[in-house]
Amino acid sequence: MEKQExxxxxxxxYLCFIPYSSSSSSSTTSNNNTAENLTDNIQPKTKLNFDSQNNNNCDTTNKNTAITTDKNNDKNDYSSNNSYHWFQGIFISLPNKISYGLMGDTTESPPIPHPCCYPDKNNPPKFYNLTMIDYTTNRKTFIKYILQTGGDNISLSTDWEPDDFVLDEKIQKIKNNNPFFKFNTLSVKCNEEAVEFMKNYFPKLKPELSCIICIGNLEIEIKK
Incomplete structure (x- = not known):
């Protein structure tokens, strides 16, 4: 019997990254931006428009204010992305235009980095565990240990170098059997632009200036 691919x-x-709650915030009682409050119904209330022939040209991107990716950006820059605690997202597969819901939460026990590879103990690499929801079947896909890199031009990938980390047997087994996931940011919305985007496409989240929206290409493996 042949193995199915x-x-x-x-x-x-479209990923909305939520920072850690500030202890000095005066609106903590009304803040519903926590992973625990996320429901399966996270589809946007406004339809997303995009060019299916060219993923780089998103109608939701304002070229005058969006932060575009920097090819010289250090892929191991963790100093500016460790403030984000979790993210909620919308994934539209092409060319069939099927919509999926995404939610990533920081891993509680991530792989331990080697000091020689990541000398800054104050900014260790960040890993997420991801849940993807297929709205047509209500099927969920789970992917662990997705590494975040790239500052605000965030990249997410399961394709990280295992030799850079101390992996126990459990983590190594999970990595070996993990579905593939890769996301690269093409543009970033921040400040007021991010707030307006959240109001339209993430209505269950409280719009905050500290959140950022990353728009980019995504590739994901769905195991049969």
Whole structure:
């Protein structure tokens, strides 16, 4: 019996990154931006428009204010991305334009980095565990240990170098059996632009200036 190949989905994703709550915030009582409050119904109330022939040209991107990716950006820059605690997202696979919900939460026990590879103990690499929801079947896909890099031009990937980390047997087994996931930011919305985007496409989240929206290409493996 031949082994079935897994499905590989490609498309565009809109990810809203939520920072750690500030202890000095005066609105903590009304803040619903926590992973625990997330429901399965996270589809946007406004339809996303995009060019299916060219993922780079998103109608939701304002070229005058969006922060575009910097090819010289250090992929190991963790100093500016460790403030984000979790993210909620929308993934649209192309060319069939099927919508999926995404939620990533920081891993409680991530792989331990080697000091020689990551000398800054104050800014260790960040890992997320991801849940993706297929709205048509209500099927969920779970992926662990997705590494975040790239500052505000965030990149997410399961394809990280295992030799850079101390991996116990459990983590190594999970990595070996993990579905593939890769996201690269093409543009970033921040400040007031991010707030307006959240109001339209993430209505269950409280719009905050500290959140950022990353728009980019996503590739994910769905195991059969």
């Amino acid at each position: 897994n499905n590989i989905l490609n498309g565009i994703a």
